[in-house]
Amino acid sequence: MIDLVAQNDIERLSNDLLKQSKALDVYPTPVEKIVQCADLVISGSVDLVHVNESFLSKIPSWLRSIKETVRGILDRKERTIYLDLSQMPSRKNFVTLHETGHDILPWQREIMAYLENDQTLDPSTNEEFEAQANYFASGTLFQQDRFNDAVKMIGTGIDEARVIGKKFGGSVHATLRRMVEKTNRRFALIVLKPMPKSVVKCQLRDLFVSPAFEKAFGKILIPHEFTRDYKFAADYLNGRKMLKDQISTIPTTSGLHEFQYQYFNNKYNAFVLIFPKGEQPKTNTQIIITRG
Numbered sequence: 001m002i003d004l005v006a007q008n009d010i011e012r013l014s015n016d017l018l019k020q021s022k023a024l025d026v027y028p029t030p031v032e033k034i035v036q037c038a039d040l041v042i043s044g045s046v047d048l049v050h051v052n053e054s055f056l057s058k059i060p061s062w063l064r065s066i067k068e069t070v071r072g073i074l075d076r077k078e079r080t081i082y083l084d085l086s087q088m089p090s091r092k093n094f095v096t097l098h099e100t101g102h103d104i105l106p107w108q109r110e111i112m113a114y115l116e117n118d119q120t121l122d123p124s125t126n127e128e129f130e131a132q133a134n135y136f137a138s139g140t141l142f143q144q145d146r147f148n149d150a151v152k153m154i155g156t157g158i159d160e161a162r163v164i165g166k167k168f169g170g171s172v173h174a175t176l177r178r179m180v181e182k183t184n185r186r187f188a189l190i191v192l193k194p195m196p197k198s199v200v201k202c203q204l205r206d207l208f209v210s211p212a213f214e215k216a217f218g219k220i221l222i223p224h225e226f227t228r229d230y231k232f233a234a235d236y237l238n239g240r241k242m243l244k245d246q247i248s249t250i251p252t253t254s255g256l257h258e259f260q261y262q263y264f265n266n267k268y269n270a271f272v273l274i275f276p277k278g279e280q281p282k283t284n285t286q287i288i289i290t291r292g
């Protein structure tokens with residue numbers, strides 16, 4: 001959890017960079033222009049999925065051991081961002097701005113300057129820095145208040161998130177997360193991991209709740225693995241792609257509650273947008289989703 005002072009500082013730095021790069025009100029958000037304004041470059045010649053020994057020798061030893069799960073690396077000395085080039089463009093946008101955040105946030109830059117290559121932050125500080133970089137990436141990609149304006153104009157819900165994400169160049173995952181975390185409505189988002197078709201259980205990847213949801217119902221108490229006892233898990237295991245107006249009973253710290261939900265599986269993850277009965281996501285305009 002990022003404290004309010006840090007959130008305000010990150011939003012200010014993000015807004016400053018958006019203005020300096022003249023990225024505000026340009027759609028999709030011009031990520032390369034923002035990176036250039038931050039005096040960084042994106043490497044197109046090195047793919048983190050296929051790196052040679054000479055490149056590995058330049059990065060910290062602790063990163064070498066987990067390189068298979070790393071989607072982006074910032075080389076401060078070379079002012080270069082390296083990416084897993086196999087990622088979808090919307091994912092690369094987010095990862096690029098995440099790495100930019102590590103450089104733009106001055107307290108991170110100052111602390112990292114004191115660390116030698118093979119030194120690492122303690123786990124709690126590293127976790128905090130990653131959360132801050134994610135917060136910067138989300139705010140910058142979705143242009144801070146411009147995202148709120150888009151939600152007011154287009155509405156809330158999974159179809160609406162797909163339209164808004166396309167407008168800014170963000171993934172459905174990033175768009176739904178920001179929609180849930182910034183709304184004053186009682187929303188929660190369950191994200192399921194991609195799994196082989198033969199499995200009989202599905203797994204939790206992420207869980208996000210709006211402040212209004214947590215105030216009304218407390219914390220959601222769900223397991224790491226789901227069986228068909230959960231209606232949305234059965235939807236996933238049955239290979240469903242898109243569902244609306246569904247109902248599932250979900251435990252929270254205030255007891256068992258029946259919630260409505262919308263469901264969408266984009267082959268990378270499955271998303272379950274949860275809300276109380278009667279608090280339907282709001283559509284403010286006609287939504288046309290093109291397939292393919």
